[in-house]
Amino acid sequence: EEQLVESGGGLEQPGRHLRLSCAASTFNFEDYAMHWVRQIPGKGLEWVCGISWNSVTIEYADSVKGRFTISRDNAKNFLYLQMNSLRAEDTAMYYCVKGYTVTTGGFDIWGRGTMVTVSS
Amino acid sequence: QSVLTQPPSASGTPGQRLTISCSGSSSNIGGNIVHWYQQLPGTAPKLFIFSDNQRPSGVPDRFSGSKSGTSASLAISGLHSEDEADYYCASWDDSLTGWVFGGGTKVTVL
Numbered sequence: 001e002e003q004l005v006e007s008g009g010g011l012e013q014p015g016r017h018l019r020l021s022c023a024a025s026t027f028n029f030e031d032y033a034m035h036w037v038r039q040i041p042g043k044g045l046e047w048v049c050g051i052s053w054n055s056v057t058i059e060y061a062d063s064v065k066g067r068f069t070i071s072r073d074n075a076k077n078f079l080y081l082q083m084n085s086l087r088a089e090d091t092a093m094y095y096c097v098k099g100y101t102v103t104t105g106g107f108d109i110w111g112r113g114t115m116v117t118v119s120s
Numbered sequence: 121q122s123v124l125t126q127p128p129s130a131s132g133t134p135g136q137r138l139t140i141s142c143s144g145s146s147s148n149i150g151g152n153i154v155h156w157y158q159q160l161p162g163t164a165p166k167l168f169i170f171s172d173n174q175r176p177s178g179v180p181d182r183f184s185g186s187k188s189g190t191s192a193s194l195a196i197s198g199l200h201s202e203d204e205a206d207y208y209c210a211s212w213d214d215s216l217t218g219w220v221f222g223g224g225t226k227v228t229v230l
Binding site: 061 | 217
C-alpha cells in the first residue's frame, strides 16, 4: 500500500515557484516528524528540510534556506513544500520522508518521489 | 562534496565479505546516530540499518552496522547478487543543524 504519495512536480522556469504536496496514509501522521529529501538523477541524496509533528521545530538545509518553506496539515495528513525563487540547481527528484523527530530517527518510509525540473 | 565520506564503489564475488566505510566528524557521527539506506536502481531509498547497528524487519542478518568514534561501517557477510545497489550513510550534524548524507557507495557483485 502507498504510504506517502508526492505530487506537484514538473517543469518550471528559474525564479518561479512550485508547491509540492505529500499525502500520507496507513500510519499516525500527526505523531512523527516529516522531511523532504532530494536527489539529482544519478547523484547522491541531499536532505532539504524537516518539520516536527507539531510544526514547532523546522530546519532547512543552507541551500534552500529563505527560499523553501515546509509545512504540514495534520488534520488532512498532508505535508507541503513551497519552493520559491527556483534555481537550476533545485532540479531533482523530491522525496517525502517519514522520520521520528526532526533531529533523530531513521527515515523509515519514503514516497516514490516527484520530479522537479527548473529550466528556461 | 558530501559531509560524510564514503568510497564511491565497492565490489566482491558472491559469498565474499564486503565492508563500506563512512567517515565524518565530531559534529555528526562522533556525537549522533548513524543510519544506512539502500537504493536499488530506479527505486526510492530504503532504511537498511538504523541507530548505528539495528536492522529493520526484512533486512537479512548478513548485513550489520558498526560505529567507532567519527566513523561508521556497513558490512555484508556473504555477498549476494541481489545486494547490488547504492548504499548511503546519514547522520544529524549539530553544527549544520541538518541531516548529512555520504556520497553513496555503489556495490557491484562480480
